[in-house]
Amino acid sequence: MIPDSYGVGIGWRPEIAGFVAELPGLRFVEVVAESVPATGPAPPALAALRDRGVAVVPHGVRLSLGGAEPVEPERVSRFARVAELLDAPLASEHIAFVRAGGVEAGHLLPLPRTREAVDAVVANVTRVQAELTVPLALEPIAALFDWPDDELDEAHFLNEILDRTGALLLLDIANVYANAHNRGDDPLDLLDRLPLDRVGYVHVAGGAAHDGIYHDTHTDPVPDVVLELVAELSARHRPPALLLERDGDYPPAAALRGELDAIAAASGHPRVT
Amino acid sequence: MSGGPPAPGPIPEQDPTERVTGVAGTLAERQAALVATLTAGAPVPPGFDARLVEVARSALLRKRAGDVARHWPLLAAGLGERWLAVFARWAATRPTQGSLRDGWDLARGLAGEGPLPAPAAEELAVREALWRYDGTTAPRRRRLPAIRRTDGGTVLQLAGRIRLWSDRNR
Numbered sequence: 390m391i392p393d394s395y396g397v398g399i400g401w402r403p404e405i406a407g408f409v410a411e412l413p414g415l416r417f418v419e420v421v422a423e424s425v426p427a428t429g430p431a432p433p434a435l436a437a438l439r440d441r442g443v444a445v446v447p448h449g450v451r452l453s454l455g456g457a458e459p460v461e462p463e464r465v466s467r468f469a470r471v472a473e474l475l476d477a478p479l480a481s482e483h484i485a486f487v488r489a490g491g492v493e494a495g496h497l498l499p500l501p502r503t504r505e506a507v508d509a510v511v512a513n514v515t516r517v518q519a520e521l522t523v524p525l526a527l528e529p530i531a532a533l534f535d536w537p538d539d540e541l542d543e544a545h546f547l548n549e550i551l552d553r554t555g556a557l558l559l560l561d562i563a564n565v566y567a568n569a570h571n572r573g574d575d576p577l578d579l580l581d582r583l584p585l586d587r588v589g590y591v592h593v594a595g596g597a598a599h600d601g602i603y604h605d606t607h608t609d610p611v612p613d614v615v616l617e618l619v620a621e622l623s624a625r626h627r628p629p630a631l632l633l634e635r636d637g638d639y640p641p642a643a644a645l646r647g648e649l650d651a652i653a654a655a656s657g658h659p660r661v662t
Numbered sequence: 663m664s665g666g667p668p669a670p671g672p673i674p675e676q677d678p679t680e681r682v683t684g685v686a687g688t689l690a691e692r693q694a695a696l697v698a699t700l701t702a703g704a705p706v707p708p709g710f711d712a713r714l715v716e717v718a719r720s721a722l723l724r725k726r727a728g729d730v731a732r733h734w735p736l737l738a739a740g741l742g743e744r745w746l747a748v749f750a751r752w753a754a755t756r757p758t759q760g761s762l763r764d765g766w767d768l769a770r771g772l773a774g775e776g777p778l779p780a781p782a783a784e785e786l787a788v789r790e791a792l793w794r795y796d797g798t799t800a801p802r803r804r805r806l807p808a809i810r811r812t813d814g815g816t817v818l819q820l821a822g823r824i825r826l827w828s829d830r831n832r
Contacts, residue, residue, distance in 0.1 A: 457690035490694030494701060495758040496722050498693075505689050533718040537709025602717055637728060 395444060395590070395630035396658040397649055405635070406434045408642050412649070414661035415443050417590075419632055422447035422480065427467045429474045445475040446590075449482040452517065454527070455500040456486040460513040469520040479589055481526040481559045482517070484510060484550060501536035502546040507553070514554040526589035527551065528559035531567040531605035543568065544582035557589030560628070562618050563596055563605050570603040576618055585626035593619060593652050594634040607636035611648050619655040631656050701757035723750040726758055734765035737786070740779030748772075766795055783812040784826065791819035 395417035401409050409418060418438060425432065425447065435445050449468050452460050472480040485497035500506040518525055529547055541549065551558060560583065569576035593616075595609040611633070622628065631652050635645065646662040653660045687695070698704035700719050706712045727749040731738035738745045752768050759767070769786045772778055778786065787810040795801035803822070810817045815828040 457688065457693055486693055489690065489697045492694070492697050492701060492757045493759075494697045494722070495726055496700075498696065498700070501689070501692075503689075509689060533721065534711055534714035600717075602714075604721060 394658075397653045397656070397661050398590075398630060398632040399645075399649065400448075400632060400634045400636070401435065401438070401445070402636065403434075404639055405645070408645060410434065410437065412661050414659060416661070417444040417446060417630055417632070419446045419448045419481070419634075420475070422449040422468055422471050423451050425471045425474065427470045427474070429470075431474050435475065439476060444478050446477050447471045447475055447480045449480065450497070451487055452482050452513070453485070453487045454482050454513045454517070455484055455498075455506065455510050456489060456513065457509050458489075460516050462516075465517050465520050468517065469522065472521060472523055477523055479524045479526055479557065480521055481528055481589070483528045483530050484547070485530045497530045499530060499532035499535065502539040502541040502543065503536075504540060507541075507546065507549050510550050511553045514550070514556055518554065518556070524557055524589065525554075526557035526559035527554070528561055528592065529564060531561070531564040533571065533602065533604075535572070544579055547583065551584060551587060558584065558587050559590060559592065560585075560588050560622070561592035561594070561605075562622060563592065563594040563611070563615050563634075566612075566615050566618055567596060567603045567605045570598075577621060580618075580622055580625060585622070585628075588626070588628045590630035590632055591619070591622070591628045592632055592634050595648075607634050608638040610640070610644070611651065616651055616655045619652060623656040627657060631658065697757070703755040720750075723753055726753055726761070726764065729761040730765040730768070733761040734769065734782075734785060736781040736784070737765055737769050737778070740782030760800075762801065763795070766801070767797065770797075777813050780812070780814045783814065784817065787812045787817040788819075788824050788826075791817045791824060792822070 398415065398417040398419065399409055399412070401418040401420045409415065420435060425435070430436065431439065439445050447468065452464050452468060454460060468480065483497050484500065486500060487494050487497055500510070514525065514527065527550065529543070547558070550556070565576050565579055568574070569579065593611055594605060594607045595611045596603055596605045597609040598604070619631065633648055633652060639645070649662050650660050692707065695704065695707045699706050699715060700722055706715050724746065727746050730749060731745065741748050749768065752771065753764065758764055766789065769778065769782065773783070773786060777783065791808040791810045792804060793801040794804050804819065808819045815826060818825045
Protein backbone atom coordinates (compact mmCIF):
# COMPACT_ATOMS: atom_id res chain seq x y z
CA MET A 390 0.00 0.00 0.00
CA ILE A 391 0.98 3.59 -0.20
CA PRO A 392 2.20 4.23 3.35
CA ASP A 393 0.17 7.41 3.60
CA SER A 394 -3.09 8.81 2.36
CA TYR A 395 -2.40 11.34 -0.36
CA GLY A 396 -5.98 12.42 -1.03
CA VAL A 397 -6.83 14.10 -4.33
CA GLY A 398 -4.10 14.68 -6.91
CA ILE A 399 -3.79 15.60 -10.55
CA GLY A 400 -1.81 14.37 -13.54
CA TRP A 401 1.02 16.84 -14.04
CA ARG A 402 1.32 18.04 -17.64
CA PRO A 403 3.46 20.94 -18.92
CA GLU A 404 0.34 22.76 -20.18
CA ILE A 405 -1.17 22.98 -16.68
CA ALA A 406 2.05 23.21 -14.66
CA GLY A 407 1.17 26.71 -13.41
CA PHE A 408 -2.26 25.61 -12.26
CA VAL A 409 -0.87 22.54 -10.50
CA ALA A 410 1.90 24.52 -8.79
CA GLU A 411 -0.69 26.77 -7.13
CA LEU A 412 -2.97 24.11 -5.67
CA PRO A 413 -2.54 24.75 -1.92
CA GLY A 414 -3.58 21.36 -0.54
CA LEU A 415 -1.94 19.16 -3.18
CA ARG A 416 -0.03 16.15 -1.89
CA PHE A 417 0.59 14.08 -5.00
CA VAL A 418 0.86 14.28 -8.77
CA GLU A 419 1.61 11.78 -11.48
CA VAL A 420 3.89 12.37 -14.44
CA VAL A 421 4.24 10.35 -17.62
CA ALA A 422 7.44 8.41 -16.90
CA GLU A 423 8.68 8.55 -20.50
CA SER A 424 8.51 12.38 -20.46
CA VAL A 425 11.06 12.66 -17.64
CA PRO A 426 14.74 12.76 -18.71
CA ALA A 427 16.28 9.71 -17.07
CA THR A 428 19.69 11.34 -16.86
CA GLY A 429 18.37 13.80 -14.29
CA PRO A 430 18.12 16.14 -12.59
CA ALA A 431 14.34 16.14 -12.12
CA PRO A 432 12.61 18.84 -14.21
CA PRO A 433 12.47 22.07 -12.16
CA ALA A 434 8.66 22.19 -11.93
CA LEU A 435 8.56 18.64 -10.55
CA ALA A 436 11.51 19.23 -8.24
CA ALA A 437 9.71 22.29 -6.85
CA LEU A 438 6.61 20.22 -6.13
CA ARG A 439 8.65 17.51 -4.49
CA ASP A 440 10.48 20.08 -2.37
CA ARG A 441 7.18 21.27 -0.93
CA GLY A 442 6.25 17.70 0.00
CA VAL A 443 4.19 16.74 -3.05
CA ALA A 444 4.83 13.12 -4.03
CA VAL A 445 5.55 12.61 -7.74
CA VAL A 446 4.54 9.22 -9.17
CA PRO A 447 5.96 8.13 -12.54
CA HIS A 448 3.30 6.59 -14.76
CA GLY A 449 4.72 4.46 -17.58
CA VAL A 450 2.88 4.20 -20.89
CA ARG A 451 5.44 2.51 -23.15
CA LEU A 452 6.75 -0.54 -21.28
CA SER A 453 4.22 -2.85 -22.96
CA LEU A 454 3.94 -5.16 -19.95
CA GLY A 455 1.35 -7.25 -21.77
CA GLY A 456 3.52 -7.83 -24.79
CA ALA A 457 4.26 -11.46 -25.59
CA GLU A 458 7.89 -10.43 -26.02
CA PRO A 459 9.96 -9.73 -22.89
CA VAL A 460 9.82 -6.09 -21.81
CA GLU A 461 12.86 -4.24 -23.22
CA PRO A 462 15.59 -4.08 -20.53
CA GLU A 463 16.57 -0.49 -21.42
CA ARG A 464 13.00 0.64 -20.87
CA VAL A 465 12.86 -1.11 -17.50
CA SER A 466 16.13 0.47 -16.35
CA ARG A 467 14.96 3.86 -17.48
CA PHE A 468 11.63 3.47 -15.67
CA ALA A 469 13.40 2.46 -12.46
CA ARG A 470 15.87 5.36 -12.75
CA VAL A 471 13.05 7.87 -13.18
CA ALA A 472 11.30 6.54 -10.07
CA GLU A 473 14.51 7.03 -8.08
CA LEU A 474 15.15 10.44 -9.58
CA LEU A 475 11.71 11.61 -8.46
CA ASP A 476 11.91 9.99 -4.99
CA ALA A 477 8.62 8.38 -5.94
CA PRO A 478 6.70 6.42 -3.31
CA LEU A 479 5.52 4.04 -6.05
CA ALA A 480 5.40 3.74 -9.82
CA SER A 481 2.69 2.57 -12.17
CA GLU A 482 2.10 1.01 -15.59
CA HIS A 483 -0.70 -0.62 -17.54
CA ILE A 484 -1.98 -4.12 -18.13
CA ALA A 485 -1.78 -3.71 -21.89
CA PHE A 486 0.54 -3.95 -24.84
CA VAL A 487 1.63 -1.04 -27.03
CA ARG A 488 3.79 -2.71 -29.68
CA ALA A 489 4.22 -6.06 -31.36
CA GLY A 490 6.60 -7.39 -33.96
CA GLY A 491 8.57 -4.14 -33.76
CA VAL A 492 5.57 -1.99 -34.71
CA GLU A 493 4.26 0.70 -32.36
CA ALA A 494 0.49 0.71 -31.90
CA GLY A 495 0.54 4.26 -30.57
CA HIS A 496 -1.98 3.32 -27.91
CA LEU A 497 -2.67 0.94 -25.04
CA LEU A 498 -4.20 -2.21 -26.47
CA PRO A 499 -6.17 -4.87 -24.59
CA LEU A 500 -4.90 -8.38 -23.96
CA PRO A 501 -6.81 -11.57 -24.49
CA ARG A 502 -7.96 -12.67 -21.05
CA THR A 503 -6.20 -16.00 -21.32
CA ARG A 504 -3.76 -17.95 -19.16
CA GLU A 505 -1.09 -17.35 -21.81
CA ALA A 506 -1.56 -13.58 -21.51
CA VAL A 507 -1.56 -13.75 -17.70
CA ASP A 508 1.77 -15.59 -17.89
CA ALA A 509 3.19 -12.93 -20.25
CA VAL A 510 2.14 -10.05 -17.98
CA VAL A 511 3.38 -11.77 -14.84
CA ALA A 512 6.78 -12.46 -16.43
CA ASN A 513 7.17 -8.85 -17.52
CA VAL A 514 5.95 -7.38 -14.23
CA THR A 515 8.42 -9.60 -12.40
CA ARG A 516 11.23 -8.23 -14.59
CA VAL A 517 10.21 -4.66 -13.74
CA GLN A 518 9.85 -5.36 -10.03
CA ALA A 519 13.36 -6.80 -9.98
CA GLU A 520 14.77 -3.37 -10.85
CA LEU A 521 12.23 -1.04 -9.32
CA THR A 522 13.02 0.00 -5.74
CA VAL A 523 9.44 1.05 -4.97
CA PRO A 524 6.09 -0.77 -5.27
CA LEU A 525 4.52 -1.10 -8.71
CA ALA A 526 0.82 -0.45 -9.30
CA LEU A 527 -0.88 -1.96 -12.34
CA GLU A 528 -3.69 -0.24 -14.21
CA PRO A 529 -6.36 -2.11 -16.17
CA ILE A 530 -7.20 -0.21 -19.36
CA ALA A 531 -10.36 0.79 -21.16
CA ALA A 532 -10.86 -1.57 -24.08
CA LEU A 533 -12.98 -0.68 -27.10
CA PHE A 534 -13.04 -4.34 -28.15
CA ASP A 535 -12.36 -7.74 -26.63
CA TRP A 536 -10.41 -10.67 -28.00
CA PRO A 537 -12.48 -13.57 -29.31
CA ASP A 538 -10.96 -16.21 -27.06
CA ASP A 539 -11.27 -14.82 -23.54
CA GLU A 540 -11.06 -17.60 -20.97
CA LEU A 541 -11.43 -15.43 -17.89
CA ASP A 542 -13.67 -12.55 -17.00
CA GLU A 543 -12.07 -9.26 -16.15
CA ALA A 544 -12.10 -9.64 -12.36
CA HIS A 545 -10.60 -13.12 -12.53
CA PHE A 546 -7.95 -11.99 -15.03
CA LEU A 547 -6.92 -9.03 -12.87
CA ASN A 548 -6.97 -10.95 -9.60
CA GLU A 549 -4.76 -13.63 -11.09
CA ILE A 550 -2.18 -11.04 -12.21
CA LEU A 551 -2.27 -9.15 -8.90
CA ASP A 552 -2.01 -12.32 -6.82
CA ARG A 553 0.91 -13.69 -8.78
CA THR A 554 2.89 -10.43 -8.87
CA GLY A 555 2.00 -8.90 -5.51
CA ALA A 556 1.51 -5.63 -7.37
CA LEU A 557 -0.82 -2.87 -6.23
CA LEU A 558 -3.91 -2.02 -8.23
CA LEU A 559 -4.13 1.34 -9.96
CA LEU A 560 -7.87 1.37 -10.48
CA ASP A 561 -9.07 3.70 -13.23
CA ILE A 562 -12.69 4.25 -12.30
CA ALA A 563 -13.46 5.81 -15.69
CA ASN A 564 -12.11 2.66 -17.35
CA VAL A 565 -14.35 0.57 -15.11
CA TYR A 566 -17.27 2.65 -16.30
CA ALA A 567 -16.19 2.58 -19.96
CA ASN A 568 -15.74 -1.19 -20.09
CA ALA A 569 -18.99 -1.90 -18.27
CA HIS A 570 -20.89 0.52 -20.50
CA ASN A 571 -19.41 -0.87 -23.69
CA ARG A 572 -19.85 -4.52 -22.69
CA GLY A 573 -23.29 -4.04 -21.18
CA ASP A 574 -22.08 -5.08 -17.72
CA ASP A 575 -22.75 -3.57 -14.29
CA PRO A 576 -19.64 -1.65 -13.14
CA LEU A 577 -20.50 -2.40 -9.50
CA ASP A 578 -20.10 -6.12 -10.16
CA LEU A 579 -16.45 -5.54 -11.03
CA LEU A 580 -15.89 -3.27 -8.01
CA ASP A 581 -17.34 -5.97 -5.77
CA ARG A 582 -14.89 -8.55 -7.11
CA LEU A 583 -11.65 -6.55 -7.08
CA PRO A 584 -9.28 -6.46 -4.09
CA LEU A 585 -10.09 -2.87 -3.08
CA ASP A 586 -7.71 -3.09 -0.12
CA ARG A 587 -4.89 -3.36 -2.65
CA VAL A 588 -5.73 -0.16 -4.50
CA GLY A 589 -2.61 2.02 -4.53
CA TYR A 590 -4.50 4.91 -6.06
CA VAL A 591 -7.36 5.65 -8.41
CA HIS A 592 -7.54 7.42 -11.76
CA VAL A 593 -10.53 9.61 -12.56
CA ALA A 594 -10.93 10.99 -16.08
CA GLY A 595 -13.45 12.37 -18.51
CA GLY A 596 -14.85 10.84 -21.63
CA ALA A 597 -17.71 10.97 -24.09
CA ALA A 598 -20.06 8.58 -25.86
CA HIS A 599 -20.27 8.42 -29.65
CA ASP A 600 -22.67 6.07 -31.42
CA GLY A 601 -23.37 4.30 -28.14
CA ILE A 602 -19.71 3.61 -27.40
CA TYR A 603 -18.06 5.38 -24.48
CA HIS A 604 -14.57 6.72 -25.23
CA ASP A 605 -12.14 7.34 -22.36
CA THR A 606 -10.80 10.54 -23.93
CA HIS A 607 -9.19 12.43 -21.02
CA THR A 608 -10.17 15.56 -22.98
CA ASP A 609 -13.82 15.79 -21.89
CA PRO A 610 -15.29 16.67 -18.49
CA VAL A 611 -15.63 13.90 -15.89
CA PRO A 612 -19.24 12.70 -16.26
CA ASP A 613 -21.52 12.47 -13.24
CA VAL A 614 -21.82 8.69 -13.68
CA VAL A 615 -18.06 8.39 -13.13
CA LEU A 616 -18.23 10.57 -10.01
CA GLU A 617 -21.07 8.38 -8.76
CA LEU A 618 -18.78 5.37 -9.20
CA VAL A 619 -16.10 7.18 -7.17
CA ALA A 620 -18.68 7.48 -4.39
CA GLU A 621 -19.67 3.80 -4.71
CA LEU A 622 -16.02 2.77 -4.61
CA SER A 623 -15.28 4.99 -1.62
CA ALA A 624 -18.29 3.64 0.25
CA ARG A 625 -16.91 0.11 -0.18
CA HIS A 626 -13.28 0.94 0.59
CA ARG A 627 -12.05 4.49 0.41
CA PRO A 628 -8.94 4.65 -1.77
CA PRO A 629 -5.91 6.36 -0.19
CA ALA A 630 -5.49 8.60 -3.23
CA LEU A 631 -7.41 9.63 -6.34
CA LEU A 632 -5.96 11.43 -9.32
CA LEU A 633 -7.62 13.51 -12.03
CA GLU A 634 -6.22 12.80 -15.49
CA ARG A 635 -6.59 15.45 -18.17
CA ASP A 636 -4.61 15.18 -21.40
CA GLY A 637 -5.72 17.98 -23.67
CA ASP A 638 -8.44 20.56 -24.43
CA TYR A 639 -7.58 21.98 -21.03
CA PRO A 640 -10.52 23.88 -19.54
CA PRO A 641 -10.26 27.13 -17.56
CA ALA A 642 -8.75 26.78 -14.07
CA ALA A 643 -12.15 27.13 -12.43
CA ALA A 644 -13.44 24.06 -14.27
CA LEU A 645 -10.40 21.99 -13.28
CA ARG A 646 -10.79 23.11 -9.67
CA GLY A 647 -14.45 22.12 -9.88
CA GLU A 648 -13.50 18.62 -11.01
CA LEU A 649 -10.92 18.24 -8.23
CA ASP A 650 -13.51 19.41 -5.68
CA ALA A 651 -16.09 17.00 -7.07
CA ILE A 652 -13.64 14.10 -6.69
CA ALA A 653 -12.92 15.23 -3.12
CA ALA A 654 -16.63 15.39 -2.35
CA ALA A 655 -17.37 12.00 -3.89
CA SER A 656 -14.51 10.26 -2.09
CA GLY A 657 -14.66 12.05 1.25
CA HIS A 658 -11.12 13.41 0.99
CA PRO A 659 -10.38 17.06 1.78
CA ARG A 660 -10.36 19.62 -1.04
CA VAL A 661 -6.94 20.50 -2.40
CA THR A 662 -7.99 23.68 -4.22
CA MET B 663 -18.65 -8.43 -27.08
CA SER B 664 -19.35 -9.84 -23.62
CA GLY B 665 -16.49 -10.52 -21.28
CA GLY B 666 -16.70 -14.28 -21.56
CA PRO B 667 -18.20 -16.69 -19.07
CA PRO B 668 -17.57 -16.12 -15.39
CA ALA B 669 -14.90 -18.41 -14.00
CA PRO B 670 -15.44 -18.69 -10.27
CA GLY B 671 -12.75 -20.23 -8.12
CA PRO B 672 -9.25 -21.09 -9.26
CA ILE B 673 -8.59 -21.20 -12.96
CA PRO B 674 -8.92 -24.83 -14.09
CA GLU B 675 -5.75 -26.31 -15.50
CA GLN B 676 -6.21 -26.87 -19.16
CA ASP B 677 -4.20 -28.55 -21.87
CA PRO B 678 -3.33 -25.74 -24.28
CA THR B 679 -3.94 -28.02 -27.24
CA GLU B 680 -7.52 -28.52 -26.11
CA ARG B 681 -8.28 -24.83 -25.88
CA VAL B 682 -10.93 -23.85 -28.34
CA THR B 683 -9.77 -20.52 -29.61
CA GLY B 684 -10.67 -20.76 -33.25
CA VAL B 685 -7.59 -18.65 -33.82
CA ALA B 686 -4.18 -19.92 -34.80
CA GLY B 687 -0.85 -18.53 -33.74
CA THR B 688 1.12 -17.63 -30.67
CA LEU B 689 0.25 -14.62 -28.55
CA ALA B 690 3.14 -12.75 -30.16
CA GLU B 691 1.89 -13.47 -33.67
CA ARG B 692 -1.64 -12.54 -32.80
CA GLN B 693 -0.62 -9.30 -31.13
CA ALA B 694 1.40 -8.41 -34.23
CA ALA B 695 -1.58 -9.16 -36.47
CA LEU B 696 -3.82 -6.91 -34.39
CA VAL B 697 -1.29 -4.06 -34.45
CA ALA B 698 -1.06 -4.45 -38.24
CA THR B 699 -4.85 -4.14 -38.45
CA LEU B 700 -4.88 -0.99 -36.36
CA THR B 701 -1.87 0.73 -37.89
CA ALA B 702 -1.23 -0.61 -41.37
CA GLY B 703 -4.60 -1.42 -42.87
CA ALA B 704 -4.30 -5.22 -42.50
CA PRO B 705 -7.56 -7.20 -42.35
CA VAL B 706 -9.31 -7.68 -39.02
CA PRO B 707 -8.09 -10.97 -37.49
CA PRO B 708 -10.68 -13.76 -37.34
CA GLY B 709 -13.12 -13.72 -34.46
CA PHE B 710 -12.84 -10.02 -33.58
CA ASP B 711 -15.85 -7.72 -33.78
CA ALA B 712 -14.96 -5.83 -36.97
CA ARG B 713 -17.16 -2.86 -36.11
CA LEU B 714 -15.52 -2.34 -32.71
CA VAL B 715 -12.01 -2.83 -34.07
CA GLU B 716 -12.82 -0.16 -36.67
CA VAL B 717 -14.03 2.15 -33.88
CA ALA B 718 -10.69 1.63 -32.13
CA ARG B 719 -8.76 2.20 -35.37
CA SER B 720 -10.54 5.51 -36.00
CA ALA B 721 -10.06 6.62 -32.39
CA LEU B 722 -6.37 5.80 -32.68
CA LEU B 723 -6.03 7.90 -35.84
CA ARG B 724 -7.82 10.84 -34.18
CA LYS B 725 -5.48 10.59 -31.20
CA ARG B 726 -2.43 10.47 -33.49
CA ALA B 727 -3.75 13.45 -35.46
CA GLY B 728 -4.00 15.45 -32.24
CA ASP B 729 -0.53 14.43 -31.09
CA VAL B 730 1.02 15.33 -34.45
CA ALA B 731 -0.87 18.64 -34.52
CA ARG B 732 0.78 19.55 -31.21
CA HIS B 733 4.23 18.91 -32.71
CA TRP B 734 3.38 20.55 -36.06
CA PRO B 735 0.87 23.27 -35.16
CA LEU B 736 1.31 25.31 -38.34
CA LEU B 737 1.03 22.28 -40.58
CA ALA B 738 -2.25 21.32 -38.88
CA ALA B 739 -3.52 24.90 -38.81
CA GLY B 740 -2.58 25.35 -42.46
CA LEU B 741 -4.81 22.44 -43.44
CA GLY B 742 -7.62 23.74 -41.23
CA GLU B 743 -10.74 21.60 -41.28
CA ARG B 744 -9.08 19.14 -43.65
CA TRP B 745 -6.35 18.28 -41.12
CA LEU B 746 -7.99 15.22 -39.57
CA ALA B 747 -9.01 13.73 -42.94
CA VAL B 748 -5.64 14.41 -44.57
CA PHE B 749 -3.69 13.04 -41.63
CA ALA B 750 -5.95 10.00 -41.21
CA ARG B 751 -5.68 9.07 -44.90
CA TRP B 752 -1.89 9.37 -44.76
CA ALA B 753 -1.53 7.57 -41.41
CA ALA B 754 -3.97 4.73 -42.06
CA THR B 755 -1.26 2.55 -43.57
CA ARG B 756 1.72 3.97 -41.70
CA PRO B 757 2.40 2.91 -38.10
CA THR B 758 3.62 5.79 -35.97
CA GLN B 759 7.31 6.64 -35.83
CA GLY B 760 6.55 9.22 -33.15
CA SER B 761 4.67 12.47 -33.64
CA LEU B 762 7.70 14.49 -34.71
CA ARG B 763 8.65 12.12 -37.52
CA ASP B 764 5.04 11.42 -38.52
CA GLY B 765 4.40 15.13 -39.05
CA TRP B 766 7.71 15.56 -40.80
CA ASP B 767 7.06 12.72 -43.23
CA LEU B 768 3.57 14.01 -43.94
CA ALA B 769 4.78 17.59 -44.45
CA ARG B 770 7.45 16.44 -46.89
CA GLY B 771 4.93 14.26 -48.71
CA LEU B 772 2.43 17.09 -49.04
CA ALA B 773 5.13 19.54 -50.08
CA GLY B 774 6.04 17.12 -52.85
CA GLU B 775 2.49 17.25 -54.18
CA GLY B 776 2.17 21.02 -54.24
CA PRO B 777 2.90 24.17 -52.26
CA LEU B 778 2.13 24.01 -48.53
CA PRO B 779 0.25 26.92 -46.95
CA ALA B 780 2.89 29.57 -46.13
CA PRO B 781 3.07 29.08 -42.33
CA ALA B 782 3.28 25.30 -42.76
CA ALA B 783 6.03 25.69 -45.37
CA GLU B 784 7.97 27.93 -43.00
CA GLU B 785 7.52 25.48 -40.12
CA LEU B 786 8.94 22.71 -42.28
CA ALA B 787 11.79 24.87 -43.58
CA VAL B 788 12.80 25.89 -40.05
CA ARG B 789 12.88 22.25 -38.95
CA GLU B 790 14.85 21.25 -42.05
CA ALA B 791 17.37 24.00 -41.32
CA LEU B 792 17.77 23.02 -37.66
CA TRP B 793 17.79 19.26 -37.97
CA ARG B 794 19.14 16.61 -40.28
CA TYR B 795 16.43 14.01 -40.89
CA ASP B 796 16.98 11.13 -43.27
CA GLY B 797 13.39 9.90 -43.15
CA THR B 798 14.27 6.60 -41.51
CA THR B 799 16.03 7.38 -38.23
CA ALA B 800 15.59 9.97 -35.49
CA PRO B 801 16.37 13.57 -36.57
CA ARG B 802 19.71 14.96 -35.38
CA ARG B 803 20.67 18.59 -34.78
CA ARG B 804 22.77 20.12 -37.55
CA ARG B 805 26.21 21.33 -36.55
CA LEU B 806 26.76 23.31 -39.75
CA PRO B 807 24.83 26.31 -41.05
CA ALA B 808 21.90 25.52 -43.35
CA ILE B 809 19.71 27.53 -45.69
CA ARG B 810 16.25 26.58 -46.96
CA ARG B 811 14.06 28.29 -49.55
CA THR B 812 10.28 28.37 -49.32
CA ASP B 813 7.86 29.86 -51.85
CA GLY B 814 7.60 32.98 -49.74
CA GLY B 815 11.06 33.45 -48.31
CA THR B 816 14.32 32.08 -46.98
CA VAL B 817 15.30 30.39 -43.72
CA LEU B 818 18.88 30.56 -42.47
CA GLN B 819 20.19 28.54 -39.55
CA LEU B 820 23.49 29.63 -38.08
CA ALA B 821 24.85 28.19 -34.84
CA GLY B 822 21.41 26.83 -34.00
CA ARG B 823 19.67 30.20 -34.46
CA ILE B 824 17.08 30.82 -37.12
CA ARG B 825 16.67 33.92 -39.29
CA LEU B 826 13.78 34.36 -41.68
CA TRP B 827 13.52 36.59 -44.75
CA SER B 828 10.29 37.16 -46.56
CA ASP B 829 10.60 37.80 -50.28
CA ARG B 830 8.17 40.71 -49.95
CA ASN B 831 10.52 42.64 -47.67
CA ARG B 832 13.46 42.52 -50.01
